[in-house]
Amino acid sequence: xxxxxxxxxxxxxxxxxxxxxxxxxxxxxxxxxxxxxxxxxxxxxxxxxxxxxxxxxxxxxxxxxxxxxxxxxxxxxxxxxxxxxxxxxxxxxxxxxxxxxxxxxxxxxxxxxxxxxxxxxxxxxxxxxxxxxxxxxxxxxxxxxxxxxxxxxxxxxxxxxxxxxxxxxxxxxxxxxxxxxxxxxxxxxxxxxxxxxxxxxxxxxxxxxxxxxxxxxxxxxxxxxxxxxxxxxxxxxxxxxxxxxxxxxxxxxxxxxxxxxxxxxxxxxxxxxxxxxxxxxxxxxxxxxxxxxxxxxxxxxxxxxxxxxxxxxxxxxxxxxxxxxxxxxxxxxxxxxxxxxxxxxxxxxxxxxxxxxxxxxxxxxxxxxxxxxxxxxxxxxxxxxxxxxxxxxxxxxxxxxxxxxxxxxxxxxxxxxxxxxxxxxxxxxxxxxxxxxxxxxxxxxxxxxxxxxxxxxxxxxxxxxxxxxxxxxxxxxxxxxxxxxxxxxxxxxxxxxxxxxxxxxxxxxxxxxxxxxxxxxxxxxxxxxxxxxxxxxxxxxxxxxxxxxx
Amino acid sequence: xxxxxxxxxxxxxxxxxxxxxxxxxxxxxxxxxxxxxxxxxxxxxxxxxxxxxxxxxxxxxxxxxxxxxxxxxxxxxxxxxxxxxxxxxxxxxxxxxxxxxxxxxxxxxxxxxxxxxxxxxxxxxxxxxxxxxxxxxxxxxxxxxxxxxxxxxxxxxxxxxxxxxxxxxxxxxxxxxxxxxxxxxxxxxxxxxxxxxxxxxxxxxxxxxxxxxxxxxxxxxxxxxxxxxxxxxxxxxxxxxxxxxxxxxxxxxxxxxxxxxxxxxxxxxxxxxxxxxxxxxxx
Numbered sequence: 001x002x003x004x005x006x007x008x009x010x011x012x013x014x015x016x017x018x019x020x021x022x023x024x025x026x027x028x029x030x031x032x033x034x035x036x037x038x039x040x041x042x043x044x045x046x047x048x049x050x051x052x053x054x055x056x057x058x059x060x061x062x063x064x065x066x067x068x069x070x071x072x073x074x075x076x077x078x079x080x081x082x083x084x085x086x087x088x089x090x091x092x093x094x095x096x097x098x099x100x101x102x103x104x105x106x107x108x109x110x111x112x113x114x115x116x117x118x119x120x121x122x123x124x125x126x127x128x129x130x131x132x133x134x135x136x137x138x139x140x141x142x143x144x145x146x147x148x149x150x151x152x153x154x155x156x157x158x159x160x161x162x163x164x165x166x167x168x169x170x171x172x173x174x175x176x177x178x179x180x181x182x183x184x185x186x187x188x189x190x191x192x193x194x195x196x197x198x199x200x201x202x203x204x205x206x207x208x209x210x211x212x213x214x215x216x217x218x219x220x221x222x223x224x225x226x227x228x229x230x231x232x233x234x235x236x237x238x239x240x241x242x243x244x245x246x247x248x249x250x251x252x253x254x255x256x257x258x259x260x261x262x263x264x265x266x267x268x269x270x271x272x273x274x275x276x277x278x279x280x281x282x283x284x285x286x287x288x289x290x291x292x293x294x295x296x297x298x299x300x301x302x303x304x305x306x307x308x309x310x311x312x313x314x315x316x317x318x319x320x321x322x323x324x325x326x327x328x329x330x331x332x333x334x335x336x337x338x339x340x341x342x343x344x345x346x347x348x349x350x351x352x353x354x355x356x357x358x359x360x361x362x363x364x365x366x367x368x369x370x371x372x373x374x375x376x377x378x379x380x381x382x383x384x385x386x387x388x389x390x391x392x393x394x395x396x397x398x399x400x401x402x403x404x405x406x407x408x409x410x411x412x413x414x415x416x417x418x419x420x421x422x423x424x425x426x427x428x429x430x431x432x433x434x435x436x437x438x439x440x441x442x443x444x445x446x447x448x449x450x451x452x453x454x455x456x457x458x459x460x461x462x463x464x465x466x467x468x469x470x471x472x473x474x475x476x477x478x479x480x481x482x483x484x485x486x487x488x489x490x491x492x493x494x495x496x497x498x499x500x501x502x503x504x505x506x507x508x509x510x511x512x513x514x515x516x517x518x519x520x521x522x523x524x525x526x527x528x529x530x531x532x533x534x535x536x537x538x539x540x541x542x543x544x545x546x547x548x549x550x
Numbered sequence: 551x552x553x554x555x556x557x558x559x560x561x562x563x564x565x566x567x568x569x570x571x572x573x574x575x576x577x578x579x580x581x582x583x584x585x586x587x588x589x590x591x592x593x594x595x596x597x598x599x600x601x602x603x604x605x606x607x608x609x610x611x612x613x614x615x616x617x618x619x620x621x622x623x624x625x626x627x628x629x630x631x632x633x634x635x636x637x638x639x640x641x642x643x644x645x646x647x648x649x650x651x652x653x654x655x656x657x658x659x660x661x662x663x664x665x666x667x668x669x670x671x672x673x674x675x676x677x678x679x680x681x682x683x684x685x686x687x688x689x690x691x692x693x694x695x696x697x698x699x700x701x702x703x704x705x706x707x708x709x710x711x712x713x714x715x716x717x718x719x720x721x722x723x724x725x726x727x728x729x730x731x732x733x734x735x736x737x738x739x740x741x742x743x744x745x746x747x748x749x750x751x752x753x754x755x756x757x758x759x760x761x762x763x764x765x766x767x768x769x770x771x772x773x774x775x776x777x778x779x780x781x782x783x784x785x786x787x788x789x790x791x792x793x794x795x796x797x798x799x800x801x802x803x804x805x806x807x808x809x810x811x812x813x814x815x816x817x818x819x820x821x822x823x824x825x826x827x828x829x830x831x832x833x
């Protein structure tokens with residue numbers, strides 16, 4: 001079991017602000033120097049439906065939410081029905097007594113909310129008031145939080161939340177005592193960390209068409225970009241997004257584009273163009289359950305093979321997937337650096353579970369990389385100069401030299417060619433870039449290894465967080481192996497596990513990582529633990545599954 | 551001057567192709583632009599895929615040889631990265647009005663400061679003469695042996711409708727006039743478009759028709775409505791010249807004002823300091 005763990009679930013209709021309430025709850029715990037992990041579960045709609053935010057907190061590292069809740073605030077009947085079984089022993093379930101009659105602790109949230117303007121929106125604040133009472137925050141403390149977090153119609157917000165506080169005080173005052181932690185950490189979403197990592201790496205322009213789970217990146221840059229000299233552009237579709245980005249690199253701008261599976265499909269043609277013209281474009285691919293529209297606001301890892309093989313023709317590409325919000329920050333800058341160093345497209349592969357999850361982090365901006373290309377210095381400039389490592393030094397316009405990037409097979413100058421020896425020469429040049437890339441990757445960390453001994457558990461992306469938390473929760477020892485780089489696949493790091501029987505944990509139905517480990521490294525799987533219902537693993541269910549196979 | 555713009559690439563256009571006229575007009579326009587103070591190294595070109603696209607290899611200017619239909623997005627990206635550059639994008643009628651129609655419409659809508667020159671030959675020549683978005687109804691090609699059943703679209707009225715701020719028509723057979731149009735289009739601040747009537751000697755030889763019908767506009771139409779009416783004309787004389795020009799705020803300026811992303815970029819140290827402050831302020 002995990003010590004000092006506390007979980008609150010806030011459930012309601014879309015429009016009641018459960019996600020916002022969740023993040024306010026997370027801040028409340030952060031202020032107690034506790035680690036937080038917030039996961040929002042919401043359907044693809046704007047009003048109604050059932051949304052919930054689950055916030056877990058502990059003293060010390062926390063890598064997953066838990067669904068076993070100490071406190072549940074059900075703002076509507078559906079939330080009560082959905083979550084009543086998630087309550088732990090001695091837990092507290094507070095319902096909106098205007099909707100649910102059959103429980104002990106009810107607060108007339110709707111009745112009270114109707115006394116104010118915009119009752120739907122304000123009703124969500126009840127969850128903060130109830131949480132404050134339950135964990136022993138004073139009424140003044142609550143007012144302080146509301147004043148900071150809910151500035152619009154502040155007077156109403158304060159009046160409503162203090163009324164709810166006073167009602168709840170009669171039944172659940174100081175119900176839980178939460179220990180304070182020692183270190184105050186910041187909490188960020190995966191997308192915030194990625195956005196900041198790209199800025200640290202040198203980002204100038206960000207192009208995107210909105211698509212969950214990438215959308216909050218677009219909003220981040222639109223709102224905060226100017227401060228960092230970064231411009232967000234929202235073109236007409238993903239095709240324009242990717243092609244504009246390639247054009248921008250021609251002029252020397254560091255760029256990133258972001259999308260999800262369907263949008264990435266539209267970018268394939270440009271991905272191949274980037275391979276041919278040798279454009280350093282960083283693509284962000286945020287996975288959600290597919291195929292097709294799939295389940296837009298949930299999570300999956302069904303696009304691993306898709307991410308490894310985009311674009312027609314042969315050219316090197318770099319694919320990596322972060323296993324935590326902290327890693328997302330540094331890895332994004334590293335990928336931006338790599339695509340510039342090797343002048344080829346790269347993919348930051350992630351999932352909704354990382355992109356939209358908020359967790360406590362310690363970020364060190366000094367540990368990021370700075371994307372700097374190899375520049376042409378002297379002699380005649382040839383855009384595709386055939387060099388021993390395959391990398392041709394760059395020049396940007398305006399320049400007295402002619403700089404020609406071409407989608408056609410080209411000679412060293414960039415002019416179209418159909419000559420057999422030149423076609424082969426350019427294939428070999430691009431191939432040598434791949435070898436140079438592999439050589440470089442062999443000098444940096446490409447695989448994370450946690451723990452020691454058997455079993456050997458292989459996983460990738462955000463599922464790494466679920467696995468690590470499950471092991472801690474279940475008191476299970478073993479080695480967790482997370483390939484951060486997925487293309488080129490770090491066979492050199494993984495070969496030592498050949499002959500050992502491993503367990504693979506991944507969020508898809510076909511075992512994509514398992515087959516790659518088998519095909520590329522020769523690792524046989526003892527067991528495959530999968531989940532493909534759109535919901536991330538919880539530590540309790542995953543610990544049970546791991547115990548079943550070990 | 552003109553010779554310096556030639557390249558060593560072997561020209562593979564069919565003898566007599568209208569593309570030669572556009573190439574010569576382009577070279578002449580570059581020299582004229584230099585006289586007007588726009589240095590050659592600031593003029594960046596792109597093209598789509600088709601016979602027209604080969605012009606990329608035949609003009610000794612920097613640029614990015616893009617893919618079918620996407621060059622209009624490519625040049626907008628270059629412009630956004632460094633707004634000091636002047637972008638000229640050569641497209642075919644298939645690029646601009648088939649594969650990439652969304653990009654030209656949006657480039658015009660947002661008044662991206664680029665020049666799009668469409669080599670409008672009304673056929674897909676490089677793939678052996680299928681009908682194109684601007685082929686006339688009844689056009690016979692290998693994919694329409696009984697004649698094209700679709701109506702052609704009208705590049706000029708379409709672009710005026712979606713907000714282009716400079717709309718012109720040129721003719722590959724009138725090189726000096728076309729060179730002059732290119733100069734005006736490049737000097738126009740905002741989205742400029744020239745639809746160039748371009749005979750394809752093998753698949754759609756319109757020389758005789760155009761030589762009979764083309765007529766240089768003496769005066770630019772006085773209003774938007776007049777320009778649209780003139781552009782709609784199908785019978786009789788085919789006017790060439792500037793149909794419509796208006797001054798409106800340009801996209802990159804609306805987006806980031808006087809900023810230049812590649813020239814003004816913040817350096818690492820400044821960024822890291824700002825990131826630290828940002829994270830501190832977050833929670």
